[in-house]
Ligand SMILES: Nc1ncnc2c1ncn2[C@@H]1O[C@H](COP(=O)(O)OP(=O)(O)OP(=O)(O)O)[C@@H](O)[C@H]1O
C-alpha cells in the first residue's frame with residue numbers, strides 16, 4: 001500500500017522471524033526426503049531420490065494415498081452439499097434464529113477433535129461403522145461442513161439480494177433462481193469451501209486413530225505409524241508430496257478467488 | 262411486441278406497517294391501460310414499498326392490488342408476469358448482455374432460436390445490439406440502464422415497474438434517457454409505473470403523477486393539473502418552486518376574493534373560498550410574477566427591494582424583500598431583462614388575479 005508508514009527494523013525482524021518459525025519445520029523435510037542414508041537424517045554424501053522411488057513403488061503407501069484420496073473426495077461431497085444448503089437456507093430465511101443454526105454448524109471447528117472422536121467412537125460402535133470406509137467418510141464429511149458454511153456464507157453476504165428478486169420478478173422459480181443466479185455467483189465460495197473440506201479430510205488424524213484400525217488406513221495414519229515404528233525416510237518423501245499437493249490446492253483456491261474479482 | 266395488451270392497475274386501501282411504523286397508509290389509486298404513472302415523493306415516503314407491493318415482494322398489511330379488476334394481492338412475484346427495472350438495475354454480473362436479456366425467456370422455456378430473435382429485437386429497441394457480448398461491468402451507467410429496460414421488456418410484460426431507473430445517471434444522460442423512455446412507452450404501448458423523487462422527470466414523462474408524503478397519497482393527476490392546481494402546500498412546494506402568501510379573507514365574491522396581508526390588499530380569482538375572517542394561503546409560482554415599470558399596473562402589486570439574486574443562464578432568480586409578504590422569489594427571463602439586478606434595488610412586483618392558487622396547509626389536508 002502507498003501512503004502507509006514504512007515498517008521499522010524491529011517490526012521487520014519480528015515479521016521475518018515469524019515467517020521462518022512457520023516455514024522452517026516444514027522445509028526441513030525437503031532435504032531429509034532426499035537423504036542418501038537409510039534412516040531419517042540430513043543427506044551426508046549426496047542427494048538421492050530413492051526414497052521417492054521406494055514410495056511410488058510401495059503397494060501399501062500407494063494404497064493409503066488412494067484410500068485417503070477417495071475418503072477426502074467423498075467427505076468433500078458431503079460437506080459441500082450439506083454446508084451449501086445450510087448456508088443458503090440460513091441466508092434466505094435471514095432471521096435471528098438462523099444465527100444459532102450457523103453457530104451449531106461451526107461446532108466441529110470449536111469442539112476439540114479428540115472429544116468429538118470419543119463421541120463418534122461410541123456411536124459408530126453401535127451403528128457398526130467402525131473401521132469402515134463409509135464411517136470415516138461420514139466423520140470427515142460432517143467435520144468438514146463448517147469450512148463450507150463459512151466460505152459460502154461469506155460469498156452470500158456479498159450477493160446482492162436484488163438479483164434474486166430480479167430473477168423471481170422475471171418469472172424464475174426457486175430452482176431456476178438457485179441454478180442460474182445464486183449458484184454461479186457463489187461458486188467461488190463453494191469451491192473454496194470444497195478445497196478446505198478436502199484438505200481437512202486429507203490430513204485428518206485424530207478421528208481416524210479412534211474410529212479406524214486395520215481396514216481403513218489413511219495416509220496420515222500410515223505416516224503416524226511409520227514414525228512410531230521405523231524411521232524410514234520415505235516418510236519425509238510422503239510429507240513433501242503432501243506439502244506440494246496442499247500448496248497446489250491453496251494456489252487453486254487463490255486463483256479462483258482472483259477470478260471472482 | 263405487437264398486439265399491445267396493457268393492463269389496468271388498481272390499488273385499494275393499500276397499507277404496509279413495519280411494527281408500529283406506517284410505511285404506506287391507505288393508498289388507493291388507478292392506472293388505466295397503457296398509461297404512464299409516476300409515484301413521486303421525498304425519500305422515505307413509501308414509493309419503493311408501493312412498487313414492491315405491486316410486484317409482489319412486499320405483502321401488504323391491508324388493502325388489495327388489482328390487475329384488470331382481478332385481485333392479485335396473494336399472487337407470488339414470479340407468477341405476476343410484470344417487467345421490472347430495479348434501482349441500480351440488478352443486472353446479473355456473471356452473464357453477458359444478451360444472456361441477461363434472454364433470462365426471462367429462458368425461464369419461460371423458449372427455444373434457443375426464438376430466444377435469439379427476441380433478444381436481438383429487444384436490444385435493437387434500446388440500441389444496444391453491438392454490445393450483446395459484453396458483461397454489465399463493461400458498460401456505462403446509461404447502457405446498463407438500457408439493458409435493464411430491454412430485459413424488462415423482452416418477455417412482453419403487460420405492466421412495467423421502474424424504480425428510480427434514471428437516478429444513477431448524470432443530468433445530460435438522464436435527460437436523453439427520459440426522452441428514450443417516453444418514446445419507448447409510446448412504441449410498446451404498455452402500462453408503466455415509474456418511481457422517482459425527481460420532479461422534472463415526473464412532469465416530463467408521465468400521463469399521471471401520484472404525489473406521496475409520509476406514506477400517504479397527497480394528490481394525483483396529470484402533470485399540468487398538479488403543477489397549476491396543487492391542493493396543498495406540500496404539493497406546490499415539492500413540484501416546482503413556489504411562494505406562499507399568507508393573508509386573511511376580507512371579501513368573497515362569485516368570481517374571487519380579496520385578502521388582506523398587513524397593509525397589502527390581494528385579489529384572488531376562483532370560486533370556492535373560505536369564509537371572510539378566515540386565514541388563507543396562496544401559492545404563487547415565481548415565473549408568474551412580473552416586474553412593473555414606471556406607471557404600469559397589475560391586479561396585485563407589491564413593492565420591495567432585491568435582497569439577493571442569481572444568474573441561471575436562461576433567467577435570473579430574484580429574491581425580493583417585501584414589508585407584508587416576506588421574501589418573494591421571482592423568475593426573470595434574462596433576455597432583454599427590464600432591469601440589471603443588484604442588491605438593494607427597489608422594484609415593484611405585479612401578478613394577475615388568477616396567477617396564484619389557494620392551497621391548504623398540510624395539516625388541514627389530512
Ligand atoms: N423492511 C423494512 N422494515 C422497516 N421499515 C421499512 C422497511 N422497508 C422500508 N421501511 C421504511 O418505510 C419507509 C418507506 O420506505 P421506501 O423504501 O418505500 O421509501 P422510498 O419512498 O422508496 O424512499 P427513497 O426515495 O429513499 O428510495 C421508510 O421510512 C423506510 O425506513
Ligand SMILES: [Mg+2]
Pocket residue numbers: 308309310
Ligand atoms: Mg426507494
